[in-house]
Amino acid sequence: MTGRVDVVSIFPDYLAPLELSLVGKARTRGLVDIAVHDLRDWTTDRHRTVDDTPFGGGAGMVMRPDVWGEALDTVLAPEAGERVLLVPTPAGQPFTQRTAEELAGVLEAGGQLVVACGRYEGIDARVAEHYATREGVQVREVSIGDYVLNGGEVAALVVIEAVVRLLPGVLGNAASVVEESHGSDGLLEHPAYTQPPSWRGLEVPDVLRSGDHGRVARWRRARAVERTARVRPDLLAAHPAAVRAARPADAEVLAEVAGATFALACPPDMPAADIEEFVATHLSVERFRAYLKDRRRWLLLAEVAGAVVGYTMCVAGEPEDPDVAAAVPDRPTAELSKCYVLPEHHRSGVAAALMTATLDAARERGLPGIWLGVNGRNERAKRFYAKHGFARVGDRTFAVGGRRECDDVMYRTL
């Protein structure tokens, strides 16, 4: 069944773009009927007046309910099933992809969308109130964003394009609707690349040319989550962190996250070459494979929306460093050797969830306490550990690239 869209405006020419591109094609292919009406056709005075001054005073003009009433009585099609009177206004509910999906559902079922484009200070409030009481009519006031336009026409174009492209047959590839930003998983889309592989010194990421579909899917998911965390952290409220034990198959992703996070906890003056060498030696895929096999170690990882965003690694056993062995009070003991979260997920509760699960796992092993070493100058990390019950019990010094570094040794009972 073909649904219909009727737009009422005092500037019907504003809606000419509805004849172009995918929406225009959808119309000519009979996938949707769209008509644009001039509100002034329903005026009765010589000046074709549509507005008047507001009762109660104030700036601007308000659109008259009597003119709108005549227009909407004519345009609302009694034969259509479900009818939605859509009123674009900055005072409306946010228009989202979910709204677009709902409205597309109305059109798919052969229903009608009537878009009432207001100008000036809006439409007399009784219009929305009146049509909300009409049998089979749903009134929806929607805003396309927190800014003010001169009228509803541009918002109508936005809404109609977002809705019509969801109708069956409008887009060539139905999958592109599923995977795009604001799709069903509520994430922003991953970045996309095409030919040429190298452009102005910028390369397409190797993984996308690897032909390894699993790695490509994981990379895209990681980039989508990273972008969402950076640009729209509010969207991640629907995706709380899930913490689980790492499995052998996680070695690659652990190495990726370790490589992306290790430098963040290093002293600021540590040479990049030393950091690179440490990452290559201790945080490679091979090393993580070995860590995951080592019965003395346990690794947990935190996932947000299916992407790994942080991990911890603990090692049970007697501390090798005699200074640490002397500082740590109880036995047996374990070291919280790694605790890293990607920077865009800091202050989001991911690290706290990871730490809580890590301490629980240590308790399950019957350990009386756990220790860690943290760079003495890493105030942020020290605050985080203190919040999770760790207190300084000593320090340890060690050489990195010929320089001496000093860690605080922190401990907490379990």
Ligand code: ADE
């Ligand atoms: N009319 C004016 N501003 C608008 C907005 N932000 N959204 C929808 N309709 C509008």
